[in-house]
Amino acid sequence: MTLTDWLVDIALILIVFRQLREGPLGPRSYLLPLGIVAFFASQYLHGLPTEGNDLVLVGVTAGVGAVLGIAGGIFTRIRSLNGALMIKAGAISAVLWVLGMGSRLAFQLWVDHGGADEVGRFSIEHRITSQQAWVTALLLMAVAEVVTRLATLFVRSQRVARATRPATPSVPLTGRVR
Numbered sequence: 001m002t003l004t005d006w007l008v009d010i011a012l013i014l015i016v017f018r019q020l021r022e023g024p025l026g027p028r029s030y031l032l033p034l035g036i037v038a039f040f041a042s043q044y045l046h047g048l049p050t051e052g053n054d055l056v057l058v059g060v061t062a063g064v065g066a067v068l069g070i071a072g073g074i075f076t077r078i079r080s081l082n083g084a085l086m087i088k089a090g091a092i093s094a095v096l097w098v099l100g101m102g103s104r105l106a107f108q109l110w111v112d113h114g115g116a117d118e119v120g121r122f123s124i125e126h127r128i129t130s131q132q133a134w135v136t137a138l139l140l141m142a143v144a145e146v147v148t149r150l151a152t153l154f155v156r157s158q159r160v161a162r163a164t165r166p167a168t169p170s171v172p173l174t175g176r177v178r
Contacts, residue, residue, distance in 0.1 A: 004043070005108070008036060008039065008040050009101065009104065009105040009108070010105075011036055012033070012036055012037070012040075012101045012142060012146075013097075013098055013101045013102055013105070015032065015033050015036070015097070016072075016089050016093065016094045016097040016098065017094070019076070019087060019088065019089035019093075019094075020088070020089055020094060021088070022077075022086050022087065022088040023086065023087060023088075024084050024085065024086060024087070025078060025085040025086065025087040025153065025157055026085075029087060029150075029153070030150050030154075033146045033149075033150065034146065034147075034150065036146075037142055037143045037146045037147075040139060040142065040143075041139060041143060044135055044136075044139050045136060045139055045140075046132065046136075047132075047136075048136060049129065049130055049132050049133040049136055051129040051130075052127035052128060052129040052133075053126055053127040053128055054128060054129055054130070054133035054136075057126075057128055057133055057134070057137045058133065058136055058137045058140055060137075061137040061138060061140065061141040062137070062140040062141055062143075062144040063144070064100075064141060065100060065140070065141035065142060065143070065144030065145035065148070066144040066145070066148045068096050068097070068099065068100040068145050068149075069100070069144060069145040069146065069147065069148030069149035069150075069151075069152065070148045070149070070152050071092075071093075071096050072089075072092075072093045072096040072097050072100075072145070072149045072152075073093075073148065073149040073150070073151070073152025073153045073156065074093075074152060074156075075089075075090045075092040075093040075096065076088065076089050076090060076093045076149075076153060076156075077089075077090060078153065078156050078157050078160050079160065080160055080161065080163075080164035083164075085157050085160060085161060087153065087157075097145075097149075100141070100142070100145045101142065101145070104138050104141060104142060107138065108138070111134075119134065
């Protein structure tokens with residue numbers, strides 16, 4: 001792993017800790033994690049491997065990321081305070097985020113420090129055709145977790161915002177025009 005790999009992985013893990021304290025839900029809440037995974041994708045995503053069971057690996061890991069992201073978004077508190085939306089990651093949300101992002105980092109460390117042969121055997125047995133398939137799978141797992149968590153937060157925030165808007169006074173219609 002390069003220094004950049006370490007920094008990106010650690011930054012993704014630490015994002016949730018920033019949200020353990022309640023703060024405003026605004027553009028930065030969305031742009032920071034999206035920017036990090038966009039950078040990561042630009043560095044490592046070089047096509048979608050389609051041979052053997054590569055797509056199955058990519059699909060399963062992206063699916064796991066999506067489930068973790070949606071669950072993390074559900075277990076994040078969103079409330080309105082004086083017209084501003086506030087967000088606070090709960091313990092479950094934080095654990096799910098660290099589990100998803102941390103498992104990727106742990107897998108990379110394991111492969112770099114003795115697990116490569118085991119991954120190679122697994123890949124042969126399950127027709128995973130290349131190292132790029134693993135890179136793509138782990139990257140899309142992170143992208144799926146980030147995007148689905150943010151999408152879940154966005155949908156939930158819109159519901160909170162609608163529920164807390166002041167009611168518009170209605171003018172009774174009497175049928176008479178003056």
